[in-house]
Amino acid sequence: xxxxxxxxxxxxxxxxxxxxxxxxxxxxxxxxxxxxxxxxxxxxxxxxxxxxxxxxxxxxxxxxxxxxxxxxxxxxxxxxxxxxxxxxxxxxxxxxxxxxxxxxxxxxxxxxxxxxxxxxxxxxxxxxxxxxxxxxxxxxxxxxxxxxxxxxxxxxxxxxxxxxxxxxxxxxxxxxxxxxxxxxxxxxxxxxxxxxxxxxxxxxxxxxxxxxxxxxxxxxxxxxxxxxxxxxxxxxxxxxxxxxxxxxxxxxxxxxxxxxxxxxxxxxxxxxxxxxxxxxxxxxxxxxxxxxxxxxxxxxxxxxxxxxxxxxxxxxxxxxxxxxxxxxxxxxxxxxxxxxxxxxxxxxxxxxxxxxxxxxxxxxxxxxxxxxxxxxxxxxxxxxxxxxxxxxxxxxxxxxxxxxxxxxxxxxxxxxxxxxxxxxxxxxxxxxxxxxxxxxxxxxxxxxxxxxxxxxxxxx
Amino acid sequence: xxxxxxxxxxxxxxxxxxxxxxxxxxxxxxxxxxxxxxxxxxxxxxxxxxxxxxxxxxxxxxxxxxxxxxxxxxxxxxxxxxxxxxxxxxxxxxxxxxxxxxxxxxxxxxxxxxxxxxxxxxxxxxxxxxxxxxxxxxxxxxxxxxxxxxxxxxxxxxxxxxxxxxxxxxxxxxxxxxxxxxxxxxxxxxxxxxxxxxxxxxxxxxxxxxxxxxxxxxxxxxxxxxxxxxxxxxxxxxxxxxxxxxxxxxxxxxxxxxxxxxxxxxxxxxxxxxxxxxxxxxxxxxxxxxxxxxxxxxxxxxxxxxxx
Numbered sequence: 001x002x003x004x005x006x007x008x009x010x011x012x013x014x015x016x017x018x019x020x021x022x023x024x025x026x027x028x029x030x031x032x033x034x035x036x037x038x039x040x041x042x043x044x045x046x047x048x049x050x051x052x053x054x055x056x057x058x059x060x061x062x063x064x065x066x067x068x069x070x071x072x073x074x075x076x077x078x079x080x081x082x083x084x085x086x087x088x089x090x091x092x093x094x095x096x097x098x099x100x101x102x103x104x105x106x107x108x109x110x111x112x113x114x115x116x117x118x119x120x121x122x123x124x125x126x127x128x129x130x131x132x133x134x135x136x137x138x139x140x141x142x143x144x145x146x147x148x149x150x151x152x153x154x155x156x157x158x159x160x161x162x163x164x165x166x167x168x169x170x171x172x173x174x175x176x177x178x179x180x181x182x183x184x185x186x187x188x189x190x191x192x193x194x195x196x197x198x199x200x201x202x203x204x205x206x207x208x209x210x211x212x213x214x215x216x217x218x219x220x221x222x223x224x225x226x227x228x229x230x231x232x233x234x235x236x237x238x239x240x241x242x243x244x245x246x247x248x249x250x251x252x253x254x255x256x257x258x259x260x261x262x263x264x265x266x267x268x269x270x271x272x273x274x275x276x277x278x279x280x281x282x283x284x285x286x287x288x289x290x291x292x293x294x295x296x297x298x299x300x301x302x303x304x305x306x307x308x309x310x311x312x313x314x315x316x317x318x319x320x321x322x323x324x325x326x327x328x329x330x331x332x333x334x335x336x337x338x339x340x341x342x343x344x345x346x347x348x349x350x351x352x353x354x355x356x357x358x359x360x361x362x363x364x365x366x367x368x369x370x371x372x373x374x375x376x377x378x379x380x381x382x383x384x385x386x387x388x389x390x391x392x393x394x395x396x397x398x399x400x401x402x403x404x405x406x407x408x409x410x411x412x413x414x415x416x417x418x419x420x421x422x423x424x425x426x427x428x429x430x431x432x433x434x435x436x437x438x439x440x441x442x443x444x445x446x447x448x449x450x451x452x453x454x455x456x457x458x459x460x
Numbered sequence: 461x462x463x464x465x466x467x468x469x470x471x472x473x474x475x476x477x478x479x480x481x482x483x484x485x486x487x488x489x490x491x492x493x494x495x496x497x498x499x500x501x502x503x504x505x506x507x508x509x510x511x512x513x514x515x516x517x518x519x520x521x522x523x524x525x526x527x528x529x530x531x532x533x534x535x536x537x538x539x540x541x542x543x544x545x546x547x548x549x550x551x552x553x554x555x556x557x558x559x560x561x562x563x564x565x566x567x568x569x570x571x572x573x574x575x576x577x578x579x580x581x582x583x584x585x586x587x588x589x590x591x592x593x594x595x596x597x598x599x600x601x602x603x604x605x606x607x608x609x610x611x612x613x614x615x616x617x618x619x620x621x622x623x624x625x626x627x628x629x630x631x632x633x634x635x636x637x638x639x640x641x642x643x644x645x646x647x648x649x650x651x652x653x654x655x656x657x658x659x660x661x662x663x664x665x666x667x668x669x670x671x672x673x674x675x676x677x678x679x680x681x682x683x684x685x686x687x688x689x690x691x692x693x694x695x696x697x698x699x700x701x702x703x704x705x706x707x708x709x710x711x712x713x714x715x716x717x718x719x720x721x722x723x724x725x726x727x728x729x730x731x732x733x734x735x736x737x738x739x740x741x742x743x744x745x746x747x748x749x750x751x752x753x754x755x756x757x758x759x760x761x762x763x764x765x766x767x768x
Contacts, residue, residue, distance in 0.1 A: 183464035186464065187467050187468050190468075428463065428466070428467035433474075437474055440472070440475035441478055444606070445611075448605070448606055448607045449608040449609060450603060450607070
């Protein structure tokens with residue numbers, strides 16, 4: 001069940017929301033949270049019912065491990081817990097990648113497992129590892145089983161993030177003032193959800209067809225077509241994933257839960273460090289707090305700082321997908337961060353526009369590895385972008401220009417005020433009222449249209 | 461306004477009311493004759509041939525026509541309106557394969573049965589299977605009450621009506637008999653085009669996809685079960701092209717003959733009887749699609765030979 005599907009918008013969401021607040025008012029907050037937990041599990045099971053067992057077992061296991069850590073603070077238990085979590089993630093996400101690479105080195109290849117990746121496993125695994133580490137470090141006080149399970153399974157952020165931190169979420173689930181329907185939050189939540197839905201349905205999906213065509217035919221693209229393909233993908237990925245994050249934030253607000261922002265106009269970044277403070281913020285924060293800093297961060301001299309940066313981003317790369325292209329993508333960003341750190345010492349400044357352009361071009365080129373289905377496709381596209389594709393074909397990338405207004409709007413939106421900025425000024429004025437109306441009508445129109453709807457970040 | 465309750469009432473409910481008004485307008489226009497228009501005065505196509513013919517097949521086509529013409533682009537530009545007494549609707553679609561064609565036909569058959577179906581037989585129809593686009597699907601029915609494709613159709617209806625982009629969207633491209641007059645859009649130097657096609661070893665791919673053949677069988681069986689008379693014709697290819705690929709084409713024809721069965725009337729426009737036609741470039745606009753003159757002769761001949 002996608003956030004952008006009619007069954008979610010017109011059935012699941014209103015039913016879940018209404019029952020939650022009715023139960024909360026008529027029975028108790030605890031029952032309301034149990035309802036929300038069951039609804040979230042149903043939401044997860046809707047894709048693949050069997051996978052709900054994985055998340056239940058994972059949540060129960062981590063709950064008991066963290067309970068043990070709360071009472072005993074055993075390093076052995078912590079390490080065992082982390083290994084178990086990474087083991088499950090490794091089995092589902094990386095086993096075949098590992099076997100494929102082993103098979104290239106040996107005579108008798110192993111059979112691949114072909115295990116289906118449970119949705120959101122990368123997200124809920126990271127969230128729970130963070131929880132275990134913080135419990136061990138005495139950053140977590142007492143917590144209830146229902147609040148913990150809700151923290152792991154809360155449907156707005158379950159399958160594609162943002163990666164929420166227990167310190168942000170669990171106090172909110174425990175806070176009794178959140179059990180009352182808050183129309184301020186409902187209005188703002190609706191507004192933010194509709195902005196996110198529009199980014200996804202109207203903008204990202206209108207770019208997806210051309211991106212798919214471009215990557216499918218990377219070997220025959222002209223220079224211009226290759227650049228259109230790569231830039232359209234950069235825009236598609238941003239509008240798709242940030243749209244999803246906006247929807248998650250809006251949905252959270254309906255339940256009085258404030259989910260952290262995940263994007264802050266990343267393509268306005270003036271350098272690569274700035275980019276990672278604006279793109280997938282919750283992942284960057286996780287990597288910083290639970291990988292980079294534990295490795296030593298920048299405390300142990302320049303050499304080790306560069307090593308730590310590279311290692312952190314290699315982890316970030318492989319977190320996104322089991323493939324060498326993701327590792328290359330992460331490695332490129334790690335190297336770029338190191339270079340940025342090195343050149344920052346000289347304190348020279350480029351004009352802002354040039355800085356933004358260089359950062360965008362770098363990010364855009366590295367997205368090629370992120371999107372390509374393999375090394376060959378990536379190098380084909382990069383060759384074409386560099387004007388090194390000499391195949392002479394009459395391939396047509398764009399068949400019609402019906403979506404041209406949307407593409408122009410997309411570029412404007414990239415560099416205008418972002419959804420967080422617009423939402424932060426939300427009030428009950430005519431100005432916001434009209435925007436909400438236009439968004440709802442446009443979304444209904446696109447919901448009722450035949451367009452491809454695939455959330456890119458569901459694969460991670 | 462400082463009350464969230466008032467805000468939500470006004471704008472959330474307001475937007476639903478606006479959406480309902482838009483739906484009502486679209487219902488009143490009923491561009492595809494899905495809801496109330498009987499189509500007696502004719503319903504034309506403005507945009508997306510696949511979506512339009514699929515939607516028109518819900519009510520307009522079965523309620524207003526007795527005979528359907530099926531096939532890919534090779535038959536899509538046959539103007540059946542020139543023989544309007546026979547009430548032949550051209551359900552052919554540019555680039556259509558058997559999956560898409562049967563999906564559109566099946567929708568019309570849900571309402572009632574035509575007396576006859578004419579099938580343009582060319583390897584293209586059975587070369588592959590599966591939907592090539594998302595344009596033919598159940599969702600399009602509700603999309604006719606308000607969607608991007610509907611508003612695109614409105615926009616193009618205005619563009620065509622006022623002849624704003626005659627090069628790309630000519631006023632007379634479609635008519636209410638399903639005719640897709642792409643002749644001026646695709647017309648080329650026939651002789652040169654044929655010569656260039658003859659240089660290609662794979663200009664005609666006569667291999668039949670097995671799944672496509674199964675779907676073809678299903679369609680034929682469905683029509684026969686309903687008592688619909690099938691008239692098949694092997695599309696007239698330019699003589700030189702047929703001649704070059706004759707062994708493959710004969711194999712194709714044999715398979716199709718066997719699958720259509722003896723009860724089907726089959727016309728072969730590539731045999732010697734029609735060489736005067738296939739050798740005459742004026743009957744073509746390129747290496748296979750027929751000119752107005754060619755179309756007219758072909759349809760007249762089908763009508764005469766099949767006793768329509």
